Amino acid sequence: MVLPLNKITNSFARQTRFLSTNVHKIAIIGSGPSAFYTSINLLKQNPKNLQIDMFEQNPVPFGLSRYGVAPDHPEVKNCQDRFEEFVQEQMSLNNEPSDNKNFKFFGKVKIGKDIHLAELYKNYHSVVYAYGSSAENQLGIPGEDHSGVINSKKFVGWYNGDPSCQNLNPPLDKVKNVTIIGNGNVAIDIVRILLADPETHWANTDITETALNTLKKSTVENVVVSARRGFLESKFTNKEFKEVLEFKDINFDGWNEELFEKLLNGKKLGRVEKRRLQLAKKYTNNNKDTAKKHWRLDYLKTPVGFKVDSNDPTLLKETIFQKRTIDEEGNISDTKDLASTENELVITSIGYKGEPLPEFKKLGVPFDSKRGMIPNIDGKIDFKDPHGTLSYCTGWIANGSRGNINTCVMSSSILADVINSDMQELKITDKPGREEIEKLLENRNVRVTTWSDWLRIQAKEVLLGQNSAKPFEKITDFDKMLNVLRD
């Protein structure tokens, strides 16, 4: 049966009205692992009446998976393949590559600058904060801003090709002794960066060419990883500890035996602690006679200041620490004694810090400044704006810059369940969503990068890496990325 045109048009109008009023429109801020896993879980559970728009301030996606995870951990970055597969699936489902219905990536759109948070609240039914941690923790001691003290966030961004960190120019060709303050997994990544052989270990990774060349000229020989608490409180995990212990050309100097027993304090050790101790004992002085490069762990010391090298005032001479002590119950307290460690360079690796978005205060979105996170229960934020929009958060901004990518997998899955259950109860009123946001971006002349743009940038990076041992060569300048799209 052939319907007359007016009937088709009426039926289509009814259908689209029905569709549009039943579509739950979600804005996700960020495109790191937590944003992607949340999108994947949401669309898996509810493929029909959801529309997700993902906003990323950089032209390219993946957050710390691209700009944080160490270049020698490609298996961790495999999550990116899953994310790409997901977007591909969405595109083929909708058969509209540049503007698919259920999911759209908006690269180079910073929320708070290009699009205001208030505009997201007005246009979407739910806002999901997945924007990670934009700041670094500070020691708050004199000399922290000296050129011989570098923060891990900048150092990591530098070797991973984050365009905002490319001016760092760390003086690795001028120093022999480096102290890393803090002993989390980022500190352990930095030990490998500083000590592993650039030719055999780094040359075939996605480390930037600039960082690789700097490492080739590096004169670093000794690294001390210094912590303010004891061995049992070490923040690194055993897997990462073992990884660095196994290098044949690096010696693990262990630590002072005298201090050792005190740190354990006769405590009954759990399985993880036993394993850590086993590893430390087994590998102490493992390559003593052959290795030119050394590292050790140092405990119970709080940094209080730095001495500058009088011959080269751009570098340090030593770091001054206040010694701490541990009592029989395992309580740690400061002593009056000072100690110093000889080092020309210090890298502070004391964790990242989440910050509120600029409009939080004005809109009333809660934020815990002390912990650097958005308070939430299973990702749900106790805040509903006047438009009835619900607020959620996930990943590092939801848990205070802690956890690895598996943690993101778990928390994003819980969040998707929470959102889905809220959706069952929510009476959906029509909201413009993507349509309005696209108009705003166009009126503001924002050059949005689409998913296809990202694929073109990625293809260019693969091409750039072709003549080296690397899988690809990251483009480390946002303007150059846009030039690729213009070409």
Ligand SMILES: Cc1cc2nc3c(=O)[nH]c(=O)nc-3n(C[C@H](O)[C@H](O)[C@H](O)COP(=O)(O)OP(=O)(O)OC[C@H]3O[C@@H](n4cnc5c(N)ncnc54)[C@H](O)[C@@H]3O)c2cc1C
């Ligand atoms: C140095 C380092 C190494 C790591 N190595 C590992 C590892 O080996 N294995 C592992 O499992 N985990 C590792 N992790 C942890 C892992 O990277 C994190 O668990 C994970 O990336 C957190 O994901 P996220 O989505 O919450 O935040 P992120 O990955 O930080 O993503 C947040 C995104 O939001 C964007 N954004 C921020 N503000 C805005 C805004 N206003 N508008 C739009 N977009 C915005 C950012 O540009 C970013 O792309 C590492 C972390 C670091 C720091």
Ligand SMILES: NC(=O)c1ccc[n+]([C@@H]2O[C@H](COP(=O)([O-])OP(=O)(O)OC[C@H]3O[C@@H](n4cnc5c(N)ncnc54)[C@H](OP(=O)(O)O)[C@@H]3O)[C@@H](O)[C@H]2O)c1
């Ligand atoms: N391979 C991996 O899976 C991997 C790799 C990298 C990162 N990550 C994850 O990413 C997260 C962040 O890692 P991270 O290493 O940046 O942070 P982290 O694990 O929180 O470690 C921070 C370190 O800095 C110390 N510290 C903090 N403030 C200090 C201060 N004011 N003075 C002296 N020391 C201070 C902490 O000591 P205290 O313990 O005493 O507070 C701790 O040793 C972690 O959850 C980590 O597991 C995972």
